[in-house]
Amino acid sequence: MNGPNPANKHPMEGFPQVCFIKNTVKNPNILIGDYTYYDDPEGAEDFERNVLYHYPFIGDKLVIGKFCALAKGVRFIMNGANHKLSGISTYPFQIFGNGWEKVMPEPGDLPYKGDTVVGNDVWIGYDALVMPGVRIGNGAVISSRSVVTADIAPYTIVGGNPARHIRTRLDLGRVRGLEELAW
Template sequence: MMTGPDPCDPHPMAGFPQVCFIRNTVSNPNIEIGNYTYYDDPDGSEDFERNVLYHFPFIGDRLVIGKFCALARGVKFIMNGANHKMSGISTYPFNIFGNGWEAVTPDKADLPYKGDTVVGNDVWIGYEALVMPGVRIGNGAIVSARSVVTSDVPAYAIVGGNPARTIRTRFPPETVERLNALAWWDWPVEQITRYLPLIVSGDVDALCAASPSL
């Protein structure tokens, strides 16, 4: 029985190493990647972690990316470690240079903290898009190339621009609700393979009918 590519193979496309299933190459315990999510980059697709910036372990924030996501070359995530204290007159981080300046080290609670950054399942993020700290991107969303995502993205929305705004939604609200409940990305891979023609089609009714849970 055909069950698709091996999710444990970092480079599932023979002879084409610019595509990588990055769950196999990420080592940071605060980065969680779902099966089949890939990063496409001819300049080292297996080194996706270099695109997760200011991700300091003492901050403790996580980057969570779901299953079956497509991340284009140059996609970057800014994490909470990039934030500076903004309540004073100066935002300059004097404390990090020591030599007496550490006396003004801010408490962690004084630094802006937006929480974890979470990307849902079946999300496509385009070329050189930038995702800011604490953003949540819903299932099935599309982020246009070179967008700067500063706020949450609804499921199955298409966003673009700086800051990214909703261009349109891919489906009506009731259909989005059905697709989120369907959660085809959590099916056994054999079932996904069997129903691929429906998953890549626009026939939501037929796909829902194929699910034993709906």
């Protein structure tokens, strides 16, 4: 069994809506594992449009493991969407320059949730939204239109807004064994 070439953008002949996105992402702060695909008839090669508020000066990363299946409309909100809440205004004056940059908050003053990390073999359904700094464990399933606001344990199925535990996919012994494989 050879399988498809992970360097091929479109592994399914005649189906350009399916794309191994590691071959199309150019942003150095988006890291994608082999065989992870995005399925979108409106432009699977343009996955980066779904990574929102990902400003290079913040430096956060989106890391997606191997063998993940991402449905159309999956979006990742990154740390650039966060606004300082402790001041008298939440408006980000400093990013517009022209003198306003003088009120630039210190890096620790801005809400920063860390990198967003998706494990291996994760299936994220249609129109799901993943918030900044979330960690999704290997083998997890995120149902369509879910809003993931907190970490998801490996081999767990979640859904809703906010996404909540529905059930585990496998028994604990099997999960332990799969986690030991370390992909």
